[in-house]
Amino acid sequence: MTDNIYISLLIMCLTVYMIRLLPLLFLRKPIRSRFFRSFLYYVPYVTLAVMTFPAIVTATDHLGSGIAALIVGLVVAWINGDLFVVAISCCATVFLTGLFL
Amino acid sequence: MEKTTLTDPRNASSTLPSNRRDWILRGFRDGFPICMGYFAVSFALGIEAKRVGLTAFQSFLMSTGMVASAGEFAALMLIASRAGVFEMISTCLVVNLRYFLMSCSLSQKLSPATKTIHRFGIAYCITDEIFGLSSAVPGWLEPFYTYAITLVSVAGWSGGTVLGVLVGNILPAAAVNALSVSLYGMFLAIIIPPAKHDPFIGGLVAVSMAVSFLFALLPLTRGISSGFKVILLTVLIAGAAAVIRPVDEA
Incomplete structure (x- = not known):
């Protein structure tokens, strides 16, 4: 188990940097494997979806605020899709619903 | 984006x-x-x-x-x-x-x-x-x-x-x-617009969220650390998606 935060951060920073560095350094041709290419293509969607739900619902003090933020986030992302706008809309939803809950 | x-x-x-x-x-x-x-x-x-x-x-x-x-x-x-x-x-x-x-x-x-x-x-x-x-x-x-x-x-x-x-x-x-x-809002902004244009990705996002929810509820899987849950579900679901619908162009 790693209790030292600096060592943890160093390990994780190096891991993330290596992920970004190795293809740039060694890969000068496109990936051949169709399966691997497809797998990499789908990874962000699954990872971010799993991290977002159900965590967003339980992130705030009230379950209702979390559910409202999820719904507003989905709708705004569907209509607009801008990172900043979606993030702010979710925050505003939690703030406003928090006034009534 | x-x-x-x-x-x-x-x-x-x-x-x-x-x-x-x-x-x-x-x-x-x-x-x-x-x-x-x-x-x-x-x-x-x-x-x-x-x-x-x-x-x-x-x-x-x-x-x-x-x-x-x-x-x-x-x-x-x-x-x-x-x-x-x-x-x-x-x-x-x-x-x-x-x-x-x-x-x-x-x-x-x-x-x-x-x-x-x-x-x-x-x-x-x-x-x-x-x-x-x-x-x-x-x-x-x-x-x-x-x-x-x-x-x-x-x-x-x-x-x-x-x-x-x-x-x-x-x-x-x-x-x-x-x-x-x-942060969650930002994640939604990354995954939802592509889901809008590609129903398969929309389904993939929905399935991922549903399975993630099940993992949080079921007694057998709720003890799994969030880190390993992300790894496990990503490898399984993205792997399955790659088999079901391989991507033509990288």
Whole structure:
């Protein structure tokens, strides 16, 4: 188990940097494997979806605020899709619903 | 987001910089909106970092060293759960795997004349947004354009994280509560627009969320650490998706 935060951060920073560095350094041709290419293509969607739900619902003090933020986030992302706008809309939803809950 | 930058009217209407200095100035300008967006999101990350027990300096190191939204969110989760080295490395690998693909893609954008040292430099700059702008440039990529965008963006990213740690607790509880969902909002902004254009990705997102929810409910799986849950579900669901519908073009 790693209790030292600096060592943890160093390990994780190096891991993330290596992920970004190795293809740039060694890969000068496109990936051949169709399966691997497809797998990499789908990874962000699954990872971010799993991290977002159900965590967003339980992130705030009230379950209702979390559910409202999820719904507003989905709708705004569907209509607009801008990172900043979606993030702010979710925050505003939690703030406003928090006034009534 | 890459799609929107590709159709950005600014890119089409303005002429391309012809020298390094102009590319750098262009990078500063293009990096500014990213800086603003990063600031709001990383402020929430700083609040989370504080909650997990990180100091302002440690959170500065984390944000400057990693420059990864979901990746740092996962990192905090790992620190909070006192994860082992194996779990840290494997979770970081899976959560940041998309950067691997972006790195593959950017490796094709560098001219053969570009010095190898720039491959080390560009590697640091790969985030969803900076990758999007860098790959939208016609022809070979001028590394200093990417460096300029990154300088401005990371200033917002790291500054926001540090401020989140320092003044996050001065904010009223209602505001902190509200900011705690900004990261999730950002994740939705990354996954929902492609889901809108491709029903298969929409289904993939829905299935991922449903299975994630089940894992949180079922007695057998609810004890699994969040880090391993992300790895397990990503490998299984993205793997299944790759078998069901292989991608034609990378």
